[in-house]
Amino acid sequence: xxxxxxxxxxxxxxxxxQRLDNNNVERTHAETISTYIGIPATQIRKDFSLFGIxxxxxxxxxxxxxxxxxxxxxxxxxxxxxxxxxxxxxGKALTRYQGFxxxxxxxxxxxxxxxxxxxxxxxxxxxxxxxxxxxxKNNPVKHAILAVPNEVAQAIFDExxxxxxRGFINFSTVSLNVPEDAYVNNVDLELELETVIxxxxxxxxxx
Amino acid sequence: xxxxxxxxxxxxxxxxxQRLDNNNVERTHAETISTYIGIPATQIRKDFSLFGIxxxxxxxxxxxxxxxxxxxxxxxxxxxxxxxxxxxxxGKALTRYQGFxxxxxxxxxxxxxxxxxxxxxxxxxxxxxxxxxxxxKNNPVKHAILAVPNEVAQAIFDExxxxxxRGFINFSTVSLNVPEDAYVNNVDLELELETVIxxxxxxxxxx
DNA sequence: TAGGTAATGTGATATTTATCACAATATACT
DNA sequence: AGTATATTGTGATAAATATCACATTACCTA
Numbered sequence: 001x002x003x004x005x006x007x008x009x010x011x012x013x014x015x016x017x018q019r020l021d022n023n024n025v026e027r028t029h030a031e032t033i034s035t036y037i038g039i040p041a042t043q044i045r046k047d048f049s050l051f052g053i054x055x056x057x058x059x060x061x062x063x064x065x066x067x068x069x070x071x072x073x074x075x076x077x078x079x080x081x082x083x084x085x086x087x088x089x090x091g092k093a094l095t096r097y098q099g100f101x102x103x104x105x106x107x108x109x110x111x112x113x114x115x116x117x118x119x120x121x122x123x124x125x126x127x128x129x130x131x132x133x134x135x136x137k138n139n140p141v142k143h144a145i146l147a148v149p150n151e152v153a154q155a156i157f158d159e160x161x162x163x164x165x166r167g168f169i170n171f172s173t174v175s176l177n178v179p180e181d182a183y184v185n186n187v188d189l190e191l192e193l194e195t196v197i198x199x200x201x202x203x204x205x206x207x
Numbered sequence: 208x209x210x211x212x213x214x215x216x217x218x219x220x221x222x223x224x225q226r227l228d229n230n231n232v233e234r235t236h237a238e239t240i241s242t243y244i245g246i247p248a249t250q251i252r253k254d255f256s257l258f259g260i261x262x263x264x265x266x267x268x269x270x271x272x273x274x275x276x277x278x279x280x281x282x283x284x285x286x287x288x289x290x291x292x293x294x295x296x297x298g299k300a301l302t303r304y305q306g307f308x309x310x311x312x313x314x315x316x317x318x319x320x321x322x323x324x325x326x327x328x329x330x331x332x333x334x335x336x337x338x339x340x341x342x343x344k345n346n347p348v349k350h351a352i353l354a355v356p357n358e359v360a361q362a363i364f365d366e367x368x369x370x371x372x373r374g375f376i377n378f379s380t381v382s383l384n385v386p387e388d389a390y391v392n393n394v395d396l397e398l399e400l401e402t403v404i405x406x407x408x409x410x411x412x413x414x
Numbered sequence: 415t416a417g418g419t420a421a422t423g424t425g426a427t428a429t430t431t432a433t434c435a436c437a438a439t440a441t442a443c444t
Numbered sequence: 445a446g447t448a449t450a451t452t453g454t455g456a457t458a459a460a461t462a463t464c465a466c467a468t469t470a471c472c473t474a
Contacts, residue, residue: 004402005461011401015380029421037382042463049423057469058421074401075408082400089300096296099380099397105404142407143400167407169399173222173306175244183406185399190306192376192392193289193352194218194281195211197312199390200349200374201282212431236451248451249433256453264452265440416474423468433458443448 009047010070012037017067018102029060071104080105081141083165085156086148087112087126090171094145095123107145109135129156136163143167150174157184216254217277219244224274225309236267278311287312288348290372292363293355294319294333297378301352302330314352316342336363343370350374357381364391 016036020028030041030048048055053069055061071077084091087110094100095107110126127135144165148156153172160168161182168184170176178184223243227235237248237255255262260276262268278284291298294317301307302314317333334342351372355363360379367375368389375391377383385391 002460007402007405008398010405011395011398014401015395015398031421040463042465043461045421045423046462055422056471057423058419058471060421073405075404076401080404089296089303093296093300094396097396099395100400103397103401105397105400143403145400167403169396169403183403185403187394187396187399188218188222188306189301189304189376189394190310190312191215191218191222192394193307193312193350194221194283194310195214196350196374196376196390196392197282197287198214198217198280209430238451247433249435250431252451252453253432262452263440264438265442265450267451417472418474419470419472421468421470424466426464426466428461428463430461431459434456436454436456438453439451441448441450444446 006047006050007074009039009043010051010074012039013044013047014067014070014074014076017063017070020063021067025063027060028063028066076104078104080143081108081139082106082143082145083108083135083141084110084145084147085160086146087114087122088147090147094147108139108141132159133163136160136165140164146170146172148172213254213257214281216246216250217258217281219246220251220254221274221277221281221283224270224277227270228274232270234267235270235273283311285311287350288315288346289313289350289352290315290342290348291317291352291354292367293353294321294329295354297354301354315346315348339366340370343367343372347371353377353379355379
Protein backbone atom coordinates (compact mmCIF):
# COMPACT_ATOMS: atom_id res chain seq x y z
CA UNK A 1 0.00 0.00 0.00
CA UNK A 2 1.42 3.29 -0.98
CA UNK A 3 -1.42 5.55 0.16
CA UNK A 4 -0.58 8.29 -2.29
CA UNK A 5 -4.24 9.01 -3.00
CA UNK A 6 -5.20 8.74 0.64
CA UNK A 7 -2.55 11.21 1.69
CA UNK A 8 -3.57 13.62 -1.05
CA UNK A 9 -7.14 13.46 0.15
CA UNK A 10 -6.18 13.90 3.79
CA UNK A 11 -4.37 17.04 2.73
CA UNK A 12 -7.49 18.26 0.97
CA UNK A 13 -9.59 17.51 4.03
CA UNK A 14 -7.10 19.48 6.09
CA UNK A 15 -7.37 22.47 3.78
CA UNK A 16 -11.17 22.35 3.95
CA UNK A 17 -11.12 22.08 7.73
CA GLN A 18 -8.71 24.98 7.93
CA ARG A 19 -11.14 27.14 6.03
CA LEU A 20 -14.04 26.02 8.18
CA ASP A 21 -12.00 26.85 11.24
CA ASN A 22 -11.12 30.26 9.82
CA ASN A 23 -14.84 30.90 9.47
CA ASN A 24 -15.32 29.89 13.11
CA VAL A 25 -17.39 26.85 12.28
CA GLU A 26 -17.34 24.52 15.27
CA ARG A 27 -18.81 21.26 14.02
CA THR A 28 -18.99 19.72 10.58
CA HIS A 29 -20.07 16.52 8.81
CA ALA A 30 -18.75 14.24 6.12
CA GLU A 31 -21.49 15.58 3.83
CA THR A 32 -20.39 19.16 4.37
CA ILE A 33 -16.77 18.40 3.59
CA SER A 34 -17.95 16.45 0.59
CA THR A 35 -19.78 19.35 -1.02
CA TYR A 36 -16.81 21.55 -0.16
CA ILE A 37 -14.19 19.57 -2.05
CA GLY A 38 -16.18 17.22 -4.26
CA ILE A 39 -15.17 13.91 -2.71
CA PRO A 40 -17.97 11.47 -1.78
CA ALA A 41 -18.89 11.52 1.90
CA THR A 42 -18.52 7.77 2.12
CA GLN A 43 -14.99 8.05 0.80
CA ILE A 44 -14.22 10.63 3.43
CA ARG A 45 -15.53 8.43 6.23
CA LYS A 46 -13.66 5.44 4.87
CA ASP A 47 -10.44 7.43 4.87
CA PHE A 48 -11.07 8.63 8.41
CA SER A 49 -11.75 5.07 9.45
CA LEU A 50 -8.51 3.88 7.88
CA PHE A 51 -6.45 6.45 9.73
CA GLY A 52 -8.30 5.98 13.00
CA ILE A 53 -10.14 9.27 13.02
CA UNK A 54 -13.40 9.02 14.97
CA UNK A 55 -16.36 11.35 14.95
CA UNK A 56 -19.50 11.59 16.95
CA UNK A 57 -22.26 9.29 15.79
CA UNK A 58 -24.74 12.03 15.44
CA UNK A 59 -22.89 15.28 15.90
CA UNK A 60 -20.37 14.80 13.11
CA UNK A 61 -16.88 16.13 13.80
CA UNK A 62 -15.48 18.90 15.94
CA UNK A 63 -13.64 21.14 13.50
CA UNK A 64 -10.69 22.02 15.70
CA UNK A 65 -10.17 18.45 16.87
CA UNK A 66 -10.42 17.01 13.38
CA UNK A 67 -8.05 19.62 12.02
CA UNK A 68 -5.59 18.74 14.76
CA UNK A 69 -5.84 15.03 14.03
CA UNK A 70 -5.33 15.54 10.32
CA UNK A 71 -2.30 17.69 10.98
CA UNK A 72 -0.89 15.03 13.27
CA UNK A 73 -1.32 12.32 10.68
CA UNK A 74 0.23 14.46 7.98
CA UNK A 75 3.13 15.47 10.19
CA UNK A 76 2.11 19.11 10.16
CA UNK A 77 1.81 19.59 13.89
CA UNK A 78 5.02 21.58 14.01
CA UNK A 79 6.83 24.14 11.87
CA UNK A 80 8.43 22.58 8.82
CA UNK A 81 11.45 24.46 7.52
CA UNK A 82 12.08 24.02 3.82
CA UNK A 83 14.90 25.26 1.62
CA UNK A 84 14.53 26.42 -1.92
CA UNK A 85 17.05 25.60 -4.60
CA UNK A 86 17.02 28.08 -7.43
CA UNK A 87 15.80 31.61 -6.93
CA UNK A 88 14.58 32.28 -10.43
CA UNK A 89 11.04 33.25 -11.28
CA UNK A 90 9.61 30.00 -10.02
CA GLY A 91 11.61 30.25 -6.84
CA LYS A 92 10.40 33.80 -6.25
CA ALA A 93 6.83 32.75 -6.91
CA LEU A 94 7.12 30.00 -4.34
CA THR A 95 8.46 32.28 -1.62
CA ARG A 96 5.36 34.40 -2.03
CA TYR A 97 2.93 31.55 -2.62
CA GLN A 98 -0.12 32.21 -0.52
CA GLY A 99 -0.87 28.54 0.03
CA PHE A 100 2.17 28.18 2.27
CA UNK A 101 1.39 31.10 4.50
CA UNK A 102 -1.66 29.48 6.09
CA UNK A 103 0.12 26.25 6.88
CA UNK A 104 3.14 25.42 8.95
CA UNK A 105 5.50 25.09 6.01
CA UNK A 106 8.05 27.85 5.84
CA UNK A 107 10.76 28.45 3.27
CA UNK A 108 13.72 29.49 5.39
CA UNK A 109 16.41 30.07 2.77
CA UNK A 110 17.15 29.91 -0.93
CA UNK A 111 20.30 29.03 -2.83
CA UNK A 112 21.15 30.45 -6.20
CA UNK A 113 24.38 31.17 -8.09
CA UNK A 114 23.03 34.57 -9.09
CA UNK A 115 22.90 35.68 -5.47
CA UNK A 116 25.19 38.64 -6.13
CA UNK A 117 23.02 40.28 -8.74
CA UNK A 118 19.58 40.13 -7.15
CA UNK A 119 17.56 43.12 -8.18
CA UNK A 120 15.15 43.50 -5.30
CA UNK A 121 15.41 42.67 -1.62
CA UNK A 122 14.31 39.01 -1.28
CA UNK A 123 11.90 38.10 1.54
CA UNK A 124 14.20 35.26 2.63
CA UNK A 125 17.99 34.98 2.73
CA UNK A 126 19.53 33.85 -0.55
CA UNK A 127 22.94 32.16 -0.43
CA UNK A 128 25.35 30.88 -3.05
CA UNK A 129 25.12 27.11 -3.71
CA UNK A 130 28.61 26.60 -2.30
CA UNK A 131 27.26 27.27 1.17
CA UNK A 132 24.71 24.46 1.09
CA UNK A 133 26.72 21.98 3.21
CA UNK A 134 27.56 24.56 5.85
CA UNK A 135 23.98 25.78 6.02
CA UNK A 136 22.59 22.28 6.42
CA LYS A 137 25.14 21.49 9.10
CA ASN A 138 23.86 24.42 11.14
CA ASN A 139 20.21 24.03 10.13
CA PRO A 140 19.22 20.39 9.76
CA VAL A 141 16.42 21.01 7.26
CA LYS A 142 14.85 17.84 5.90
CA HIS A 143 12.87 19.17 2.94
CA ALA A 144 13.81 20.97 -0.23
CA ILE A 145 12.16 22.41 -3.30
CA LEU A 146 14.17 21.91 -6.47
CA ALA A 147 13.47 24.79 -8.83
CA VAL A 148 16.75 24.56 -10.68
CA PRO A 149 17.58 23.97 -14.36
CA ASN A 150 17.54 20.35 -15.56
CA GLU A 151 21.29 20.31 -16.09
CA VAL A 152 22.11 20.69 -12.42
CA ALA A 153 19.11 18.97 -10.83
CA GLN A 154 20.76 15.62 -10.12
CA ALA A 155 23.96 17.19 -8.79
CA ILE A 156 22.05 19.48 -6.45
CA PHE A 157 19.85 16.60 -5.37
CA ASP A 158 22.90 14.48 -4.54
CA GLU A 159 24.49 17.25 -2.52
CA UNK A 160 21.31 17.83 -0.54
CA UNK A 161 20.86 14.12 0.08
CA UNK A 162 24.47 13.88 1.27
CA UNK A 163 23.66 16.58 3.78
CA UNK A 164 20.56 14.96 5.19
CA UNK A 165 17.67 16.27 3.12
CA ARG A 166 15.18 13.47 2.47
CA GLY A 167 11.99 14.99 1.08
CA PHE A 168 11.94 16.80 -2.26
CA ILE A 169 9.65 18.53 -4.65
CA ASN A 170 11.24 18.47 -8.06
CA PHE A 171 10.12 21.04 -10.60
CA SER A 172 12.78 20.10 -13.12
CA THR A 173 11.81 17.62 -15.80
CA VAL A 174 14.61 15.14 -15.30
CA SER A 175 13.72 11.93 -13.51
CA LEU A 176 16.10 11.85 -10.59
CA ASN A 177 18.04 8.90 -9.34
CA VAL A 178 16.72 8.58 -5.81
CA PRO A 179 17.98 6.44 -2.90
CA GLU A 180 15.52 4.20 -1.05
CA ASP A 181 15.13 6.41 1.98
CA ALA A 182 14.41 9.64 0.14
CA TYR A 183 11.11 10.72 -1.34
CA VAL A 184 10.73 12.87 -4.41
CA ASN A 185 7.48 14.34 -5.64
CA ASN A 186 7.85 15.39 -9.25
CA VAL A 187 5.76 18.34 -10.31
CA ASP A 188 5.92 18.55 -14.07
CA LEU A 189 3.97 21.56 -15.21
CA GLU A 190 4.09 20.66 -18.87
CA LEU A 191 2.68 17.26 -18.06
CA GLU A 192 -0.14 18.85 -16.07
CA LEU A 193 -0.94 21.07 -19.01
CA GLU A 194 -0.86 18.17 -21.45
CA THR A 195 -3.36 16.32 -19.34
CA VAL A 196 -5.69 19.27 -19.74
CA ILE A 197 -5.12 19.33 -23.47
CA UNK A 198 -5.94 15.64 -23.76
CA UNK A 199 -9.21 16.01 -21.91
CA UNK A 200 -10.34 18.98 -23.96
CA UNK A 201 -9.59 17.51 -27.35
CA UNK A 202 -12.68 17.71 -29.54
CA UNK A 203 -12.33 14.11 -30.67
CA UNK A 204 -11.14 11.81 -27.93
CA UNK A 205 -9.49 8.60 -29.02
CA UNK A 206 -11.97 5.78 -29.14
CA UNK A 207 -10.77 3.00 -26.87
CA UNK B 208 -12.82 4.93 -17.27
CA UNK B 209 -11.15 8.21 -16.65
CA UNK B 210 -7.63 7.42 -17.86
CA UNK B 211 -5.98 10.09 -15.76
CA UNK B 212 -3.03 7.85 -14.93
CA UNK B 213 -2.78 6.55 -18.46
CA UNK B 214 -2.67 10.03 -19.91
CA UNK B 215 -0.07 11.13 -17.40
CA UNK B 216 2.10 8.20 -18.38
CA UNK B 217 1.64 8.82 -22.09
CA UNK B 218 2.87 12.32 -21.46
CA UNK B 219 5.91 10.93 -19.68
CA UNK B 220 6.57 8.55 -22.54
CA UNK B 221 6.34 11.46 -24.93
CA UNK B 222 8.89 13.45 -22.94
CA UNK B 223 11.28 10.49 -22.89
CA UNK B 224 10.86 9.94 -26.61
CA GLN B 225 11.48 13.61 -27.25
CA ARG B 226 14.77 13.40 -25.47
CA LEU B 227 15.74 10.23 -27.33
CA ASP B 228 14.91 11.98 -30.56
CA ASN B 229 16.98 15.01 -29.57
CA ASN B 230 19.90 12.64 -29.09
CA ASN B 231 19.27 11.24 -32.57
CA VAL B 232 18.38 7.79 -31.29
CA GLU B 233 16.45 5.99 -34.03
CA ARG B 234 14.98 2.93 -32.36
CA THR B 235 14.10 2.15 -28.78
CA HIS B 236 12.48 -0.52 -26.60
CA ALA B 237 10.01 -0.71 -23.77
CA GLU B 238 12.90 -1.66 -21.49
CA THR B 239 14.88 1.42 -22.46
CA ILE B 240 11.99 3.74 -21.81
CA SER B 241 11.41 1.93 -18.55
CA THR B 242 14.87 2.59 -17.16
CA TYR B 243 14.57 6.15 -18.43
CA ILE B 244 11.45 7.06 -16.49
CA GLY B 245 11.05 4.29 -13.93
CA ILE B 246 7.83 2.76 -15.16
CA PRO B 247 7.76 -1.04 -15.68
CA ALA B 248 8.22 -2.09 -19.29
CA THR B 249 5.13 -4.25 -19.11
CA GLN B 250 3.10 -1.26 -18.03
CA ILE B 251 4.43 0.70 -20.96
CA ARG B 252 3.50 -2.01 -23.42
CA LYS B 253 0.08 -2.38 -21.87
CA ASP B 254 -0.51 1.34 -22.25
CA PHE B 255 0.63 1.24 -25.86
CA SER B 256 -1.64 -1.70 -26.47
CA LEU B 257 -4.58 0.15 -24.95
CA PHE B 258 -4.08 3.16 -27.17
CA GLY B 259 -3.38 1.11 -30.28
CA ILE B 260 0.32 1.84 -30.56
CA UNK B 261 2.17 -1.00 -32.28
CA UNK B 262 5.88 -1.71 -32.36
CA UNK B 263 8.01 -4.16 -34.20
CA UNK B 264 8.15 -7.58 -32.62
CA UNK B 265 11.86 -7.64 -32.41
CA UNK B 266 13.08 -4.21 -33.36
CA UNK B 267 11.18 -2.30 -30.68
CA UNK B 268 9.88 1.09 -31.71
CA UNK B 269 10.95 3.70 -34.20
CA UNK B 270 11.56 6.80 -32.11
CA UNK B 271 10.20 9.36 -34.55
CA UNK B 272 7.09 7.33 -35.36
CA UNK B 273 6.33 6.59 -31.73
CA UNK B 274 6.81 10.22 -30.76
CA UNK B 275 4.42 11.22 -33.53
CA UNK B 276 1.80 8.71 -32.40
CA UNK B 277 2.03 9.83 -28.79
CA UNK B 278 1.65 13.44 -29.84
CA UNK B 279 -1.39 12.54 -31.90
CA UNK B 280 -3.04 10.74 -29.02
CA UNK B 281 -2.31 13.58 -26.63
CA UNK B 282 -3.55 16.20 -29.09
CA UNK B 283 -0.13 17.77 -29.35
CA UNK B 284 0.24 17.45 -33.10
CA UNK B 285 -0.32 21.17 -33.59
CA UNK B 286 0.52 24.41 -31.82
CA UNK B 287 -1.58 24.90 -28.70
CA UNK B 288 -2.08 28.54 -27.75
CA UNK B 289 -2.64 29.10 -24.05
CA UNK B 290 -3.44 32.25 -22.13
CA UNK B 291 -2.15 33.08 -18.72
CA UNK B 292 -4.31 34.74 -16.08
CA UNK B 293 -2.28 36.60 -13.52
CA UNK B 294 1.17 37.90 -14.33
CA UNK B 295 2.65 37.78 -10.86
CA UNK B 296 5.71 35.79 -9.93
CA UNK B 297 4.13 32.48 -10.81
CA GLY B 298 2.87 33.84 -14.09
CA LYS B 299 6.31 35.16 -14.96
CA ALA B 300 7.87 31.86 -14.04
CA LEU B 301 5.49 30.03 -16.33
CA THR B 302 6.22 32.24 -19.33
CA ARG B 303 9.86 31.32 -18.98
CA TYR B 304 9.33 27.70 -17.99
CA GLN B 305 11.71 25.63 -20.04
CA GLY B 306 9.42 22.62 -20.16
CA PHE B 307 7.04 24.46 -22.46
CA UNK B 308 9.65 25.54 -24.95
CA UNK B 309 10.35 22.03 -26.21
CA UNK B 310 6.73 21.18 -26.76
CA UNK B 311 4.01 22.73 -28.86
CA UNK B 312 2.35 24.60 -26.02
CA UNK B 313 2.79 28.34 -26.26
CA UNK B 314 1.59 31.02 -23.90
CA UNK B 315 0.35 33.72 -26.24
CA UNK B 316 -0.84 36.40 -23.83
CA UNK B 317 -1.27 37.22 -20.18
CA UNK B 318 -3.90 39.23 -18.33
CA UNK B 319 -3.22 41.15 -15.16
CA UNK B 320 -4.70 44.25 -13.54
CA UNK B 321 -1.19 45.53 -12.81
CA UNK B 322 -0.45 45.75 -16.52
CA UNK B 323 0.31 49.47 -16.30
CA UNK B 324 3.10 49.15 -13.78
CA UNK B 325 5.17 46.29 -15.17
CA UNK B 326 8.82 46.80 -14.34
CA UNK B 327 10.52 44.93 -17.14
CA UNK B 328 9.57 44.20 -20.72
CA UNK B 329 7.50 40.98 -20.62
CA UNK B 330 8.24 38.29 -23.22
CA UNK B 331 4.54 38.08 -24.12
CA UNK B 332 1.85 40.77 -24.37
CA UNK B 333 0.12 41.53 -21.06
CA UNK B 334 -3.36 42.99 -21.17
CA UNK B 335 -5.80 44.27 -18.55
CA UNK B 336 -8.47 41.73 -17.50
CA UNK B 337 -11.18 43.90 -19.03
CA UNK B 338 -9.94 42.98 -22.47
CA UNK B 339 -10.40 39.24 -21.99
CA UNK B 340 -13.69 38.95 -23.94
CA UNK B 341 -12.42 40.98 -26.88
CA UNK B 342 -9.17 39.03 -26.98
CA UNK B 343 -10.92 35.69 -26.96
CA LYS B 344 -13.30 36.82 -29.68
CA ASN B 345 -10.34 37.56 -31.93
CA ASN B 346 -8.22 34.63 -30.71
CA PRO B 347 -10.31 31.57 -29.92
CA VAL B 348 -7.92 30.11 -27.37
CA LYS B 349 -9.23 26.99 -25.63
CA HIS B 350 -6.79 26.67 -22.73
CA ALA B 351 -5.89 28.86 -19.80
CA ILE B 352 -3.58 28.85 -16.83
CA LEU B 353 -5.13 30.37 -13.71
CA ALA B 354 -2.38 31.93 -11.63
CA VAL B 355 -4.62 34.45 -9.92
CA PRO B 356 -5.44 35.06 -6.22
CA ASN B 357 -8.09 32.81 -4.68
CA GLU B 358 -10.53 35.67 -4.33
CA VAL B 359 -10.97 36.18 -8.05
CA ALA B 360 -10.36 32.64 -9.31
CA GLN B 361 -14.01 31.67 -9.75
CA ALA B 362 -14.98 34.96 -11.39
CA ILE B 363 -12.11 34.77 -13.86
CA PHE B 364 -12.91 31.13 -14.54
CA ASP B 365 -16.53 31.98 -15.29
CA GLU B 366 -15.58 34.77 -17.66
CA UNK B 367 -13.15 32.54 -19.53
CA UNK B 368 -15.69 29.75 -19.75
CA UNK B 369 -18.27 32.20 -21.09
CA UNK B 370 -15.81 33.07 -23.82
CA UNK B 371 -15.09 29.54 -24.90
CA UNK B 372 -12.13 28.41 -22.84
CA ARG B 373 -12.59 24.78 -21.80
CA GLY B 374 -9.30 23.50 -20.42
CA PHE B 375 -7.73 24.95 -17.29
CA ILE B 376 -4.84 24.58 -14.98
CA ASN B 377 -5.75 26.07 -11.65
CA PHE B 378 -2.96 27.14 -9.33
CA SER B 379 -5.29 28.79 -6.87
CA THR B 380 -6.41 26.74 -3.90
CA VAL B 381 -10.15 27.20 -4.28
CA SER B 382 -12.07 24.28 -5.68
CA LEU B 383 -13.81 25.74 -8.68
CA ASN B 384 -17.36 25.17 -9.72
CA VAL B 385 -16.91 23.62 -13.14
CA PRO B 386 -19.50 22.90 -15.88
CA GLU B 387 -19.66 19.42 -17.38
CA ASP B 388 -17.89 20.24 -20.60
CA ALA B 389 -14.87 21.96 -19.08
CA TYR B 390 -11.85 20.31 -17.54
CA VAL B 391 -9.83 21.73 -14.67
CA ASN B 392 -6.55 20.34 -13.45
CA ASN B 393 -5.85 21.65 -9.98
CA VAL B 394 -2.20 22.06 -9.11
CA ASP B 395 -1.97 22.66 -5.41
CA LEU B 396 1.64 23.22 -4.49
CA GLU B 397 1.04 23.11 -0.77
CA LEU B 398 -0.64 19.74 -1.16
CA GLU B 399 2.31 18.46 -3.16
CA LEU B 400 4.64 19.59 -0.43
CA GLU B 401 2.50 18.02 2.28
CA THR B 402 2.65 14.71 0.49
CA VAL B 403 6.42 14.91 0.67
CA ILE B 404 6.27 15.75 4.36
CA UNK B 405 4.04 12.78 5.07
CA UNK B 406 6.36 10.34 3.34
CA UNK B 407 9.42 11.62 5.12
CA UNK B 408 7.99 11.56 8.62
CA UNK B 409 10.27 9.57 10.90
CA UNK B 410 7.38 7.61 12.38
CA UNK B 411 4.74 6.75 9.84
CA UNK B 412 1.28 6.08 11.20
CA UNK B 413 0.78 2.40 11.72
CA UNK B 414 -2.21 1.27 9.73
C1' DT C 415 -37.33 7.53 29.44
C1' DA C 416 -38.69 5.71 25.15
C1' DG C 417 -38.92 6.28 20.20
C1' DG C 418 -37.38 8.58 16.10
C1' DT C 419 -33.63 10.04 13.35
C1' DA C 420 -29.32 11.89 11.66
C1' DA C 421 -25.11 10.78 11.37
C1' DT C 422 -20.98 7.65 11.73
C1' DG C 423 -18.21 3.37 10.82
C1' DT C 424 -17.19 -0.64 8.31
C1' DG C 425 -17.71 -5.32 6.08
C1' DA C 426 -18.94 -6.70 1.57
C1' DT C 427 -18.89 -5.70 -3.22
C1' DA C 428 -17.65 -3.55 -7.40
C1' DT C 429 -14.49 -1.16 -10.17
C1' DT C 430 -10.20 0.29 -11.58
C1' DT C 431 -5.45 -0.25 -12.16
C1' DA C 432 -1.19 -2.80 -12.34
C1' DT C 433 1.39 -7.06 -12.80
C1' DC C 434 2.35 -11.50 -14.55
C1' DA C 435 3.01 -15.18 -17.67
C1' DC C 436 3.48 -16.57 -21.94
C1' DA C 437 2.11 -16.98 -26.89
C1' DA C 438 3.30 -14.74 -31.14
C1' DT C 439 6.61 -13.05 -34.32
C1' DA C 440 10.31 -10.41 -36.56
C1' DT C 441 15.03 -10.29 -36.89
C1' DA C 442 19.76 -12.18 -36.52
C1' DC C 443 22.84 -15.86 -37.04
C1' DT C 444 24.72 -20.04 -38.92
C1' DA D 445 16.51 -22.12 -45.14
C1' DG D 446 16.18 -23.20 -40.43
C1' DT D 447 16.91 -22.32 -35.65
C1' DA D 448 17.63 -19.35 -31.79
C1' DT D 449 16.40 -15.28 -29.43
C1' DA D 450 14.88 -10.73 -28.35
C1' DT D 451 11.02 -8.25 -27.96
C1' DT D 452 6.23 -7.22 -28.48
C1' DG D 453 1.24 -7.80 -27.32
C1' DT D 454 -2.35 -9.36 -24.43
C1' DG D 455 -5.44 -12.54 -21.72
C1' DA D 456 -5.49 -13.89 -17.07
C1' DT D 457 -4.53 -12.70 -12.43
C1' DA D 458 -3.57 -9.94 -8.58
C1' DA D 459 -3.66 -5.75 -6.03
C1' DA D 460 -5.35 -1.39 -4.99
C1' DT D 461 -9.00 1.73 -4.67
C1' DA D 462 -13.69 3.32 -4.44
C1' DT D 463 -18.57 2.54 -3.62
C1' DC D 464 -22.44 0.53 -1.45
C1' DA D 465 -25.48 -1.06 2.05
C1' DC D 466 -26.60 -1.20 6.39
C1' DA D 467 -25.74 -1.97 11.38
C1' DT D 468 -24.64 1.04 15.08
C1' DT D 469 -25.07 4.79 18.11
C1' DA D 470 -25.63 9.41 20.03
C1' DC D 471 -28.60 13.06 20.21
C1' DC D 472 -33.20 15.16 20.04
C1' DT D 473 -38.05 15.46 21.09
C1' DA D 474 -42.13 14.56 23.34
